[in-house]
Amino acid sequence: MQRVMILGEPGSGKSTLATALGAKQKLPVVHLDRIFWQPGWQEPDPATFKAQHDRCASEERWIIDGIYWKTIDFRAQRADTIIWLDLPLWLRLYRVLRRTLITLGKSRPDLAPGCPEKFDFGFYHYILIGHQKRNQRISSLLEKFEGTKQVIVLRSRREVQQFLEGLQERPVGGGDLEKSGP
Template identity: 40%
Template structure:
């Protein structure tokens, strides 16, 4: 387990899980949100994002946190382990609400500098629809992956997994 991707709906806790996994494994952690966003919520081009991801994929060890569905196939090709946080819609929706309320106006550690947490109705709608619109596609990609796949259906399952790991 040296090349890991973390997938799941917004609000599932991908970043929280990835921080804990990085601490347990000692592997370097990369957040796709930090790659995609620039100060003031300006996104980079597809080519720039792809180049940044490919730079990470060339390394011997990594954890990559985030979906960015278009880039999942390139990451699946290079990873040896996938964690998919496949939680119910309400869990994820309220995860986003809790995150926004707890971090409003502050930049989270998994986000690019100059991108403070904000209330975004469009993002809440995306989160609400994520499971229905994205889940089947993600599961289909995982079926064909040549990697160890872990699918957690609850935060408790993910926590049990992390608690069972030995710290490196």
């Protein structure tokens, strides 16, 4: 487990898992939302974002969380482990609403500076509409890599917790203690 890609819908816990897994496995963490969004919630130049993404994904060791479909193929090819957080819609909506209320007006550590949390009806609409289609896309992506990469699907908070608890901590030197999957 050297290059880990974490996928999931908003509120699934991608950044939280990435941070916990990074600490446990001594891997650097890249939150795609942090490198994508510019201050004031401005979108970057696509070529600039792709170059930054590809530079991160070209490293030998990483955890990258986020989807961003235009860059997902390169990241998936490079990953040795793909984790999909396929949590229920009601839980994800609850988490996003709670996160919004708690951090309203503040910048989160998984986002770029200058991107304060805001209540955005469009974002909730995005979560509600089309989640089944996006999940089908993720499922199709994972099918392509089954058998060639370690593919892990976690469908509940309990499964996420059990996954983390089941990993051996990697020593500070970064030796590869866990050898599971291809």
